[in-house]
Amino acid sequence: MSGKAGKILKDNLWTNNPIFIQILGICSTLAVTNSVRNTLIMTVGVSLATAFSSLTLSAMQAAIPRKVRMIVQVLVISFYVILIDIVLRAYLPDVSKQLGPYVGLIITNCIIMGRAEAFAAANKPFLSFWDGLTSGLGYMAVLVSIAVVREVLGFGSLLGFRVMPQGFEPWTIMIMAPSAFFLVAFVMWWAKTVQAKAAVKAAAAKAGPKPAPAKA
Amino acid sequence: MFQKQIIMRRVLYSLTPIWALSVWLYGPRVVVLTAVSLALGVLTEYLYEKRRNGKVSEAVLVTATLFALSLPPAAPAWIAAVGIVFAVFTAKMIYGGFGRNIYNPAIAGRLFVYISFATVLGRSFTPAGNFGLGAGTLLGRPEVLSSATPLAVWRSGGTVPVLNLLTGLRDGSIGESSVLLILAAAVYLIWTKTASWRIIVSEVAAGGALALALHFAGVKAALPPASLLGGSFLFVAVFMGTDPVSAPKKPASHWIYGALIGITAIVIRTFSAFPEGTSFAVFVGNTFASMIDDFVAGRMNARKARAEAKAAAVPAGASPQGPGDAPAAGTGKEAAK
Amino acid sequence: MKKDSILYVVVFTFLVCAAFVFFLALANEATKERVAANRLFAERAAVLDALKIPYGSPQEALDQYEKLLREQPVPEGAGAEKAYRYEADGKTYFAARVTGAGLWGSITIILGADSGLERLTGLQVVAQNETPGLGGRIDEAWFRDQFRGEKIGPRGIRIRTGAEAQGKGDPDPDNGLLDGVSGASRTSQSMQSIVNAGIEALRAIAGGAR
Numbered sequence: 001m002s003g004k005a006g007k008i009l010k011d012n013l014w015t016n017n018p019i020f021i022q023i024l025g026i027c028s029t030l031a032v033t034n035s036v037r038n039t040l041i042m043t044v045g046v047s048l049a050t051a052f053s054s055l056t057l058s059a060m061q062a063a064i065p066r067k068v069r070m071i072v073q074v075l076v077i078s079f080y081v082i083l084i085d086i087v088l089r090a091y092l093p094d095v096s097k098q099l100g101p102y103v104g105l106i107i108t109n110c111i112i113m114g115r116a117e118a119f120a121a122a123n124k125p126f127l128s129f130w131d132g133l134t135s136g137l138g139y140m141a142v143l144v145s146i147a148v149v150r151e152v153l154g155f156g157s158l159l160g161f162r163v164m165p166q167g168f169e170p171w172t173i174m175i176m177a178p179s180a181f182f183l184v185a186f187v188m189w190w191a192k193t194v195q196a197k198a199a200v201k202a203a204a205a206k207a208g209p210k211p212a213p214a215k216a
Numbered sequence: 217m218f219q220k221q222i223i224m225r226r227v228l229y230s231l232t233p234i235w236a237l238s239v240w241l242y243g244p245r246v247v248v249l250t251a252v253s254l255a256l257g258v259l260t261e262y263l264y265e266k267r268r269n270g271k272v273s274e275a276v277l278v279t280a281t282l283f284a285l286s287l288p289p290a291a292p293a294w295i296a297a298v299g300i301v302f303a304v305f306t307a308k309m310i311y312g313g314f315g316r317n318i319y320n321p322a323i324a325g326r327l328f329v330y331i332s333f334a335t336v337l338g339r340s341f342t343p344a345g346n347f348g349l350g351a352g353t354l355l356g357r358p359e360v361l362s363s364a365t366p367l368a369v370w371r372s373g374g375t376v377p378v379l380n381l382l383t384g385l386r387d388g389s390i391g392e393s394s395v396l397l398i399l400a401a402a403v404y405l406i407w408t409k410t411a412s413w414r415i416i417v418s419e420v421a422a423g424g425a426l427a428l429a430l431h432f433a434g435v436k437a438a439l440p441p442a443s444l445l446g447g448s449f450l451f452v453a454v455f456m457g458t459d460p461v462s463a464p465k466k467p468a469s470h471w472i473y474g475a476l477i478g479i480t481a482i483v484i485r486t487f488s489a490f491p492e493g494t495s496f497a498v499f500v501g502n503t504f505a506s507m508i509d510d511f512v513a514g515r516m517n518a519r520k521a522r523a524e525a526k527a528a529a530v531p532a533g534a535s536p537q538g539p540g541d542a543p544a545a546g547t548g549k550e551a552a553k
Numbered sequence: 554m555k556k557d558s559i560l561y562v563v564v565f566t567f568l569v570c571a572a573f574v575f576f577l578a579l580a581n582e583a584t585k586e587r588v589a590a591n592r593l594f595a596e597r598a599a600v601l602d603a604l605k606i607p608y609g610s611p612q613e614a615l616d617q618y619e620k621l622l623r624e625q626p627v628p629e630g631a632g633a634e635k636a637y638r639y640e641a642d643g644k645t646y647f648a649a650r651v652t653g654a655g656l657w658g659s660i661t662i663i664l665g666a667d668s669g670l671e672r673l674t675g676l677q678v679v680a681q682n683e684t685p686g687l688g689g690r691i692d693e694a695w696f697r698d699q700f701r702g703e704k705i706g707p708r709g710i711r712i713r714t715g716a717e718a719q720g721k722g723d724p725d726p727d728n729g730l731l732d733g734v735s736g737a738s739r740t741s742q743s744m745q746s747i748v749n750a751g752i753e754a755l756r757a758i759a760g761g762a763r
Contacts, residue, residue: 063556065565066557067557083580097595172331172736182306
């Protein structure tokens with residue numbers, strides 16, 4: 001069990017990361033990542049929504065007729081997203097005001113539905129919860145690192161605190177969505193290069209003990 | 217270290233008089249900006265190519281020079297550094313190096329810094345002439361700034377003497393100044409078959425026609441016809457639009473491509489909040505370059521198919537064309553349109 | 554009952570929807586008062602801020618509002634949704650709630666000025682759906698604070714946009730010129746027309762009060 005959980009964690013954070021391998025949830029990557037604070041709130045929201053909707057759907061799965069599978073998934077997902085919205089409005093009105101429509105847009109995040117369909121429909125509830133949560137963390141890891149670059153260069157601050165020296169000239173393009181496009185591309189490039197190198201190494205290690213092939 | 221590229225050398229030769237004039241106009245700042253841009257551009261490409269045992273292309277020299285010439289004279293050197301590294305790395309090397317990039321790297325770098333540092337660059341224009349003495353200091357932050365670039369003057373309702381536009385005695389970005397030198401470079405590049413005359417002509421004609429139409433239709437934001445000689449319209453038409461890598465390949469496509477750039481430039485220049493539209497226009501042109509080629513190829517195949525069909529329909533008539541390669545299956549639909 | 558029979562599907566979908574909606578309704582009901590209190594405080598605090606009336610705790614804000622402010626009738630065609638009147642040191646101030654089109658949706662502001670329409674007292678953004686981090690920055694302190702005591706010119710105020718905007722705030726309160734958000738020209742332009750519409754509304758309201 002724990003071995004499986006560990007594998008899920010590694011998959012969702014690295015080998016099957018929702019952003020740079022599955023390329024899901026890109027809209028929110030472009031939209032919210034120009035401030036670390038909004039990114040954190042958004043990604044926590046997505047993680048919780050994914051985790052709990054996976055849990056619920058997995059628990060209900062035996063009772064769901066196949067015909068209305070998607071409708072039920074959307075219902076459960078929107079339930080949690082609306083719940084998050086209500087909680088924010090009641091207890092964090094400032095954040096709610098600032099994020100505005102983005103909280104509601106968590107519903108459209110492809111990662112949630114992707115996990116519900118690809119994992120929760122065929123796995124036990126707690127494992128599904130764990131899968132949803134770690135998928136959210138994989139998403140968070142990428143988005144927060146992009147947000148750090150964008151906020152530091154675009155505003156000269158980090159989480160609202162000024163980190164760059166006085167004379168620093170902010171890079172306006174980093175505040176705008178296009179910069180997220182090429183930063184995401186850089187992350188994908190880096191991750192895939194590292195993974196490809198690791199794969200080559202692993203293949204070499206496997207081949208190592210055997211007698212080397214005649215062709216050098 | 218460099219791979220020899222005769223075409224790129226010719227572009228460099230044609231840029232030399234423009235660069236020399238700009239040194240007289242703006243002084244040592246030009247030398248510093250060009251040096252920074254050249255050094256970092258070459259270094260970026262060298263570091264990348266070293267891993268693949270490749271050679272640095274001479275095209276990077278053109279990119280770096282064009283990028284430096286597109287900056288305002290008192291632009292801080294660090295902005296030139298950021299821009300050229302972005303240009304060469306992101307717009308060129310990532311795509312696979314020389315010949316594989318979709319966008320003109322110099323334009324990509326220029327847009328990157330223009331969007332990011334619009335305020336700083338907007339405050340980096342200095343009075344032209346006498347080796348940049350008019351700026352008060354020869355290096356570093358200038359004491360005297362100029363807000364009288366020709367486009368700004370026209371926007372605020374003033375006039376700019378056409379003679380100054382021709383000779384280059386006016387404020388603006390480093391390389392865009394003298395219309396006469398740019399035209400001379402254009403003639404040289406066309407004469408040596410380095411640049412496509414079709415692109416230059418269609419760009420200037422389409423942009424010029426639209427500018428005139430807007431002006432005489434009484435559009436409020438339209439600039440006077442002389443504005444085609446100000447700003448970077450001609451500079452970009454001659455040097456950026458004709459970049460053989462990012463332009464379409466077929467001669468017939470050049471007409472569409474040039475017209476697209478010219479029209480986009482004038483539309484942006486007239487109706488947007490940005491003072492200049494030429495870089496965006498080239499970017500738009502680059503985006504559609506391969507599509508234009510595709511379209512033109514489709515039309516040519518369709519025409520060929522039609523001619524062949526006609527030849528086949530008339531049994532006695534000898535086909536004027538050889539058998540040729542069979543047109544693609546989809547072109548029948550194109551012909552039907 | 555078979556899982557794929559029509560009856561089961563209908564009953565199941567109905568029950569599931571009912572259950573989830575019930576819980577949502579419950580959550581909504583439980584937080585309703587809190588949300589309403591938040592909203593009331595936000596609305597009143599915005600008016601107080603726009604009129605430059607200081608307050609400490611949320612409770613104090615509500616009290617100050619009750620004590621100092623009067624709602625003012627809005628004349629027909631003034632373009633304001635609500636207006637407030639405040640008197641201090643023998644001078645009268647007005648605030649108006651105005652809505653206008655932003656880039657993505659409508660922007661609602663509360664704008665305060667003295668009755669002679671010489672200077673603004675302040676600006677608060679009540680509701681906006683602009684791009685977070687770009688146009689959304691009209692809600693930040695540096696942007697709002699530059700409106701404090703800004704002189705109203707003959708043609709209202711002007712907000713710098715495009716390459717002119719520095720995104721730092723304009724320090725001079727006498728030039729009727731304010732700094733826009735760099736990178737958000739459209740939102741800044743919208744703000745300029747909304748604020749100018751607000752000034753006209755205030756003029757009508759102050760005129761109607763005389």
